Amino acid sequence: MxxxxxxxxxxxxxxxxxxxxxxxxxxxxxxxxxxxxxxxxxxxxxxxxxxxxxxxxxxxxxxxxxxxxxxxxxxxxxxxxxxxxISTIFQEPTLAPHLTAVENVYLGREIYHSYFGGTVKILNEKEMYQETEKLYRNFFSTVEDLKRPVIELGALKNRVIEIAKALSVKAxxxxxxxxxxxxxxxxxxxxxxxxxxxxxxxxxxxxxxxxxxxxxxxxxxxxxxxxxxxxxxxxxxxxxxxxxxxxxxxxxISNFIAKETVPIGEESLRVIGLNQPGVLKNINFHIKKGEIVGIAGLAGSGRTETVRAVVGADRISSGAVEVDGKPFRIQSPRDAIRAGIGLLPENRKLHGALIEMSVSNNITLASIKRVLSKKFVLKKKAELDIASDYVQRLGIKTPTVHQKVRFLSGGNQQKVILAKWLFTKPKVLIFDEPTIGIDVGAKVEVYNLMAEFVRGGGGILMVSSDLPELMGLSDRIYVMHKGEFVHEFSRDEATEENIMYYASGGHQ
Ligand SMILES: Nc1ncnc2c1ncn2[C@@H]1O[C@H](COP(=O)(O)OP(=O)(O)OP(=O)(O)O)[C@@H](O)[C@H]1O
Ligand SMILES: [Mg+2]
Missing domain, CATH: 3.40.50.300 (P-loop containing nucleotide triphosphate hydrolases)
Known part of the structure; x- marks a missing residue:
């Protein structure tokens, strides 16, 4: 011993x-x-x-x-x-959004210059900046980021700053x-x-x-x-x-991913000439009923920006969106939902109100009309049945459907959000990294629910960094590079190698 x-x-x-x-x-x-x-x-x-x-x-x-x-x-x-x-990088984001990267990294353990035997202390900004920069530079070359509030930087860079923070402690x-x-x-x-x-x-x-x-x-x-x-x-x-x-x-459990063949119908979504200066360049694509369409690309290639632009979460300088052949003016995600497009975003941190609500409320809230009777009374039983069904299918671990979502584990919160969107049953569902944080068993069930959705005539657009998942599920795959769609693969043509070739700009 x-x-x-x-x-x-x-x-x-x-x-x-x-x-x-x-x-x-x-x-x-x-x-x-x-x-x-x-x-x-x-x-x-x-x-x-x-x-x-x-x-x-x-x-x-x-x-x-x-x-x-x-x-x-x-x-x-x-x-x-x-x-x-002991130094920890937590599952949930912990950065103070309005502080800069340097301020976050040294929060609560700032470095000082000491003068007059320690009686006068002045913040040693230079050293803190240099230490942070050294760590950050391993990941990104744009060190101007370090002087901006982290809220302006996006999920990826925030993660890197959390990592820098944990690594900067001598642990x-x-x-x-x-x-x-x-x-x-x-x-x-x-x-x-x-x-x-x-x-x-x-x-x-x-x-x-x-x-x-x-x-x-x-x-x-x-x-x-x-x-x-x-x-x-x-x-x-x-x-x-x-x-x-x-x-x-x-x-x-089987870890085999394959989309079943379903009849492909009419065009459901068409995106025409989407532009966002410096970010997206002339994006054109479509999705038909019954199709699962993937977007591949490296981080920073514009995948998340594309789906956000489609649902009006970010401003675009030009471009149009048609649903079932009809043009829609989409200026906010609310407009998108009205037009029949739902987006499950990459950053799925629930805001305060939702996290304080129960599992069943969260699942049915976005489609509240479907659990209201003709007299607009909430059909309690219907709501509970629907919630219980999703809880069971996705294996959501919770003592009851009445539990506040706040008390669920990270992955189980993700499952609740996923269930909510699947239950919304729009015409087109857009998933940004659908299975991040989801365990092996539940992934298979997520794929089954996606299959069920397209079988019923829905169309799916999916961004995923998990190439086997993307290739296993998609009928077609668009590849992005530097804000542009540079190639389209059919299901049979797509391999990891040729997707990576275009994603990394090999064709240029
Ligand atoms: N503060 C809390 N109040 C009530 N229940 C909690 C709390 N924190 C965790 N739990 C419960 O404890 C169990 C374990 O949760 P934990 O977050 O440790 O899981 P995990 O293994 O990290 O899962 P995941 O892969 O989803 O992150 C879960 O059933 C969760 O709902
Ligand atoms: Mg966890």
Whole structure:
């Protein structure tokens, strides 16, 4: 035991944590060794984030023991966790939106020049800026970003700033809860290089992700959780994706993605000559009833900007949108919904009011008319039946459909938002990264619900960075590069190689 202990940095024994109606953690034990990457895997709601929040001082455990470097500790709060050498990138965004990147990175631990024996302190802006810049430059070359409020920078850059923030702390363990959710290929690789460098310096990393393939590039060991319990810990070279999946879900599931053939009908959506100076250039495309159409491209190529422009979330300088052959003036997402176009956005952080509402209200709210009787009385039973159906199909983990969405795990919140849009049943549904944060079992059900939607004559436009998913589901794929649609592939022509060729500008 004593010999082993030298290698163990943090050890948790018999941790339990209960919330009203939910046993989030039941007798969970875990060791983190020095300089290892420990992957924490499990379905949505398995207890991964709860465990991490306990280690980071955000939640207090009900029972169990935490040892750091062999010493038993009660982690009081976030500052205490940092003092113990634990630095965390959380699943939910934590940046202060109106502060700059530099201010965010050093929030609460600003660096000062000290004068007159420490009696006078002046903020050392230069050093803070330089340190932040050094980290940021690994990902992006546009360092002007660092002086702007982070709210102006978009999801990807915000994520990178969160990462820079965690890495700027001298930590002995860095915890990352779904760090790559908003990252593109290139940023992922940079992050992975960082993780490998941390390992070499003897820093341990606890890494939470639903992206099992990606985890095999990094992890030394896998810690599998299910329903708040520790199922097994296995070394990466003694396991594979199939084994992990069956331990995570406790049943067999197929990870085969393929769109079934459905009759293709009339044109449902047509987008003509969309322009947004410096962002989008002359975008033209269409979707027919029964079709799933994909948009591929690297981060920053304009995929999200395209779908936002279509639903009027961003201003365009010119362009037109037709639904079922009729022109629509779309100036806001509200207009888009009226015209029959729904967008499930990439950034799915729910705003305050919705997060305080129940699961069932959230699912049915956007289509409230469908659960109202002729006399405009809410059909309670209908609402509950519909919500229960989605909860069951998507495996939404919640004690009841009356639970506030705030108390659901990250992935289960995503599922609620997805259910809401599927239930809206518009003519065209646009999904921006539909399965980010969604566990392996539920992904299959999301694909089934998408299939059901197009079978009923709907059309789907889908942005996804997951190429196997995009290729498995799409009838046609448009590839974007620098704000333009540069190529269109039919289902049979699309391969990862030729999509990447156009996405990276190889044709120019
Ligand atoms: N503050 C809270 N109040 C009530 N229940 C909670 C709270 N936080 C978490 N839970 C519940 O605890 C369980 C575990 O949630 P947790 O967030 O740890 O899951 P997770 O493994 O991180 O899932 P995901 O992959 O979706 O992020 C879930 O059933 C969740 O609803
Ligand atoms: Mg989580």
């Amino acid at each position: 004593a010999v082993e202990d030298d290698h163990v940095l943090i050890s948790l024994t018999g941790i339990t944590k209960e919330f009203p109606g939910v046993k989030a953690l039941e007798n969970v034990s875990l060791d983190v060794r020095k300089g290892e990457v420990l992957a924490l895997v499990g379905e949505n709601g398995a207890g991964k984030s709860t465990l991490i929040k306990i280690l980071s001082g955000l939640y207090h455990k009900d029972n169990g023991e935490i040892r750091v470097r062999g010493k038993s500790v009660e982690i009081q709060d976030a500052r205490h966790a940092q003092e113990l050498g 002995s363990v860095v915890i990352m809860d779904e760090p790559t959710a908003a990252l593109a290929e290139h940023e992922r690789e940079v992050l992975f290089d960082f993780i490998r460098a941390l390992k070499e310096q003897g820093v341990s990393v606890i890494y939470v992700s639903h992206h099992l393939k990606e985890l095999f590039l990094l992890a030394d060991r896998f810690h599998v959780m299910r329903d708040g319990k520790h199922i097994a810990t296995v070394s990466a070279d003694e396991t594979d994706i199939d084994q992990l999946v069956s331990m995570m879900v406790g049943r067999e």
